Amino acid sequence: MLAASELELLTGYVDGELSARDRRRADRLLRSNPEARELLARLQADAQALRQLPRLPIPIDLRQRVQTALARQQPKSPTLRFPAPRRRVPLNPWISLAAAAAMLFLVGLVSFFLHTPFESDETATPHRLAQVAPEHPSASSVRPSLPLARPARQPNSIIAQNTPQSAPVPSQVNLEESLDEDARLPELLPMPLEEVQGPVLTSGDREKPAALERVEVDLPTILRLHQLDRSAVEQLGNRLRQGTAFRIELLAHDAAGGLERLRAALAQIKIQPILHPLAAARLARPTWRTDFAVFVENLKPTDVIAVLQAVGSADRKPEPRFEGTLLVKLASLWDRRELRYLIGLDPIQVRPAPAIPVTEGVDIRRPLSDITTQQVTNALDGKGVPRPGTHTGNCAYVAPLGLPRGNPAELKRFLDSRRPPQPGTIQIMLVVRNVGS
Amino acid sequence: MKTDDRELIAACLKGDSTAFGELVYRYQDRLYNTILRLVDNSEDALDVIQDAFLNAYQSLDSFKGDAQFFTWLYRIAVNTAISHKRKKRVLARIVDRLGELILEPSDPSEFSRPGHALEQAEQEQMLQRALMRLSPEHRAVLVMKELEGQRYEQMAEILGVPVGTIRSRLHRARLELRELLEQDET
Numbered sequence: 001m002l003a004a005s006e007l008e009l010l011t012g013y014v015d016g017e018l019s020a021r022d023r024r025r026a027d028r029l030l031r032s033n034p035e036a037r038e039l040l041a042r043l044q045a046d047a048q049a050l051r052q053l054p055r056l057p058i059p060i061d062l063r064q065r066v067q068t069a070l071a072r073q074q075p076k077s078p079t080l081r082f083p084a085p086r087r088r089v090p091l092n093p094w095i096s097l098a099a100a101a102a103m104l105f106l107v108g109l110v111s112f113f114l115h116t117p118f119e120s121d122e123t124a125t126p127h128r129l130a131q132v133a134p135e136h137p138s139a140s141s142v143r144p145s146l147p148l149a150r151p152a153r154q155p156n157s158i159i160a161q162n163t164p165q166s167a168p169v170p171s172q173v174n175l176e177e178s179l180d181e182d183a184r185l186p187e188l189l190p191m192p193l194e195e196v197q198g199p200v201l202t203s204g205d206r207e208k209p210a211a212l213e214r215v216e217v218d219l220p221t222i223l224r225l226h227q228l229d230r231s232a233v234e235q236l237g238n239r240l241r242q243g244t245a246f247r248i249e250l251l252a253h254d255a256a257g258g259l260e261r262l263r264a265a266l267a268q269i270k271i272q273p274i275l276h277p278l279a280a281a282r283l284a285r286p287t288w289r290t291d292f293a294v295f296v297e298n299l300k301p302t303d304v305i306a307v308l309q310a311v312g313s314a315d316r317k318p319e320p321r322f323e324g325t326l327l328v329k330l331a332s333l334w335d336r337r338e339l340r341y342l343i344g345l346d347p348i349q350v351r352p353a354p355a356i357p358v359t360e361g362v363d364i365r366r367p368l369s370d371i372t373t374q375q376v377t378n379a380l381d382g383k384g385v386p387r388p389g390t391h392t393g394n395c396a397y398v399a400p401l402g403l404p405r406g407n408p409a410e411l412k413r414f415l416d417s418r419r420p421p422q423p424g425t426i427q428i429m430l431v432v433r434n435v436g437s
Numbered sequence: 438m439k440t441d442d443r444e445l446i447a448a449c450l451k452g453d454s455t456a457f458g459e460l461v462y463r464y465q466d467r468l469y470n471t472i473l474r475l476v477d478n479s480e481d482a483l484d485v486i487q488d489a490f491l492n493a494y495q496s497l498d499s500f501k502g503d504a505q506f507f508t509w510l511y512r513i514a515v516n517t518a519i520s521h522k523r524k525k526r527v528l529a530r531i532v533d534r535l536g537e538l539i540l541e542p543s544d545p546s547e548f549s550r551p552g553h554a555l556e557q558a559e560q561e562q563m564l565q566r567a568l569m570r571l572s573p574e575h576r577a578v579l580v581m582k583e584l585e586g587q588r589y590e591q592m593a594e595i596l597g598v599p600v601g602t603i604r605s606r607l608h609r610a611r612l613e614l615r616e617l618l619e620q621d622e623t
Contacts (some may be wrong), residue, residue, distance in 0.1 A: 011608040015582065017589055047620065049564050050583035058469040058486075059479060061459045066490045070457075255563055402562060 002036060012035060014043045060428055120214040220329035225250060225312045225322050233305055236328065240301035245331035245348045245427040248304075250311070250322055250434045256286035257321035258311075258432045259398065262294060266311035266396060269303050271296065273396035274414045282400055289434045297351075297420055297427040298395075304428055323435050335429055342399045344411065347418075348427055354420040395419070401431065442506040459591035461490055464507055468514050473569060474580045475518040485521050489514035512595040513582070519573045519596075556589055567617035578603055 010027045012018045018026060029036050044360035127153075220237045223232050240246065260283070263273060273294060275283070282290040299307075308326065317321050331339075331348060338347045368376065397414040440464075448456035465486060472489075473482040490515050493500075500509055568576055577596065581587040587606075593600045 007612065008608055011611045012604070014611060015589070015604075015607055017604075039615075041478075042615055046614055047562075047583055049560065050579065053474065053561060053564065053584065055470050056473065058466050058483075060483065061462065062465045062483065062487055063491065065483075065487050066461050067458060067493075069487060069491055070494060156455045230464065404564075 002039065005369050006033075006036060007039075007126075010040050010043060013040060014047050025115045032217050044368045076387040088358060093194055097157065106397070153170075218330045220331065222248075223326045223328070225308065225326045226316060226320070227324075228305070228309050229313050233309070236308070237301055238306055239328050240304055240426060242300045243330045243426070245336075245429075247327075247335045247429045247431065249325075249431045249433055250430050251327075253435070254286065254321045255289070255291055255338050255432045255434045256283050257319075259283065259294070259317070260290045261311050261314050261321055262307070262432060263398075264314065265307045266296070267296075267354075269306060271396050273398045274410050276397070276399040276410055277408050279398045279400050281291040290400055291431065293338070293401050294396055294398050294430040294432070295339060295428070296341065296396040296430065297347065298422045298425045299428060300425055304426070325435075330427060331427070338401075339429060343397065343415070344407065345415075352418050380388040401433075443502060446497060446500065446502075446506065447492070457490075457494055460506070461603045464510055465490075468511065471511070471580055471584055472514055472518050474565070475515065475573070475576055476521060476583060481521065482518075486514060488521075489517050492517065507590075511585075513597055516575055516597075519577055528557070533607070563618065563621050567614055567621060570617055571610055571613055573615060575606055578606045579610045579614065582607060 002100065008031055009018070009022060009029060012022060013026045030040060217409075221235065223236060228236070250258060250262070259279075266273060273296070279292060282288055282292075311322070334344045335347050395414060397411070397419045440458070445456040445460050447465050449460070468486050468489065469482055472485050476482050477483055487507060489510065496513075500506070562605050563610045568579070571579070574596075578592055581595070587595070589603045592603045596603070
């Protein structure tokens with residue numbers, strides 16, 4: 001067992017930053033201690049592996065994004081593509097002094113208003129600002145005995161009370177910090193400043209509230225795999241009718257074992273997923289923790305429910321492979337990107353075109369072309385496309401998550417076996433993810 | 438500092454729109470490779486780099502020119518990445534449960550990597566995963582040391598900590614990484 005100081009010597013050795021004296025000590029240690037030699041070799045191999053991590057080109061040119069972001073910071077200057085950088089103008093000491101005096105005066109004025117008894121009953125006049133005051137970091141520093149908000153006819157105090165200017169010790173007021181707090185204020189206000197009645201203390205555009213952006217977030221439906229009772233099934237069914245492509249996460253103690261159960265359940269509805277060779281290899285060595293993605297399409301919501309119910313019932317004790325949490329959400333752009341990585345194309349966007357219907361006037365007595373003849377022969381022999389009538393209209397592909405996908409023959413087989421979208425069916429990306437035991 | 442960097446900065450300070458774009462173009466690739474190893478995925482890396490450029494732009498006048506522009510920019514970017522990572526760590530567990538925290542493929546735009554051995558790629562993934570499990574501070578020093586070849590003093594200056602702190606962080610980071618890789622191997 002190596003001592004802490006010896007370990008430090010070894011890591012310093014790998015860093016290449018030992019002093020001459022320490023270097024000699026390290027050399028002596030390495031000559032005398034095989035454990036030290038072995039650890040050093042491993043640490044050096046790790047360092048080498050880090051250095052050999054591939055250098056990747058940036059996927060997009062950031063110039064446009066940076067330009068847009070900078071332009072957004074100065075919405076009032078549409079003609080200026082890049083706003084001028086902020087310049088720090090050194091303040092004349094007299095100006096600083098005058099500003100400090102003005103601030104002192106302002107603080108005094110505000111304190112006066114705050115401590116003057118007010119005629120109206122403040123508790124009887126609920127004010128929106130009062131409701132959010134505790135959220136403001138500075139509000140918590142205000143003594144509880146002070147009124148947190150005033151009626152609208154004293155709007156000056158509204159701003160003052162929510163900013164550090166109301167701090168009781170004027171000598172502690174920091175001009176820069178106060179301005180920074182001011183800049184954050186609009187985000188904390190429950191309504192735009194324009195709606196506040198009467199005069200408002202402002203110093204220009206900084207107090208203008210930032211434009212709010214509406215963001216739609218699809219929260220996942222969380223269910224228990226082992227408890228898919230009638231209400232859960234109803235909830236799941238409703239969820240699956242809200243779109244055409246979903247991501248379903250199944251958290252597992254043992255993802256490889258869980259995947260086997262999932263495959264068995266899919267087999268019950270005649271789906272035999274095609275396995276990426278690495279997925280097959282990982283299933284053969286379940287001790288290597290691997291997360292798997294299973295992509296299935298042309299499934300009816302009822303089929304999905306049936307599969308999940310089958311998995312849930314097969315996974316009951318004594319040996320549950322799944323942790324039990326089941327998350328269902330609409331497939332996001334991120335999911336599609338991940339699918340594109342796994343499959344090589346976005347299967348939600350790119351789907352096989354429906355077969356062109358046979359038009360009238362085709363002479364069925366006309367001999368088939370050589371290519372068509374070969375295709376028909378292959379199909380009848382069970383090669384390539386399935387035999388007519390044997391294809392169930394859906395297929396599945398299993399790939400390990402986050403590992404290099406390559407371009408194996410199995411992937412091609414899956415892509416060839418894809419079928420055009422069927423009405424009323426959905427696409428599912430099932431993820432069996434290890435979460436530890 | 439390259440003369441043309443200085444000229445570009447001077448042009449930026451005069452409000453020249455294309456000059457800063459040129460600086461972004463010049464350094465975005467180099468920053469990307471480091472930041473990608475500090476955050477979890479490409480999207481976050483791009484966000485961090487964008488933020489770094491915006492911060493750099495806003496503070497351009499405070500850039501003294503006594504260091505290389507890239508070093509200055511690199512300092513901003515690495516510190517942005519570390520604070521970004523610290524913030525994300527709080528959410529990581531929840532997000533992980535939602536299945537969103539997935540290791541980004543190393544190059545999603547590329548469909549296949551002909552000639553690249555599967556095992557090697559797998560090892561890279563394993564290394565990247567282990568790297569991601571280190572604390573942001575430990576990961577940063579390892580990446581700066583091994584990917585950028587920075588010395589203790591440079592790292593100390595960039596991260597604003599004493600040299601001794603860098604040495605001990607690197608020491609712990611190397612041992613922790615070794616332990617994580619051994620866990621994965623077994």
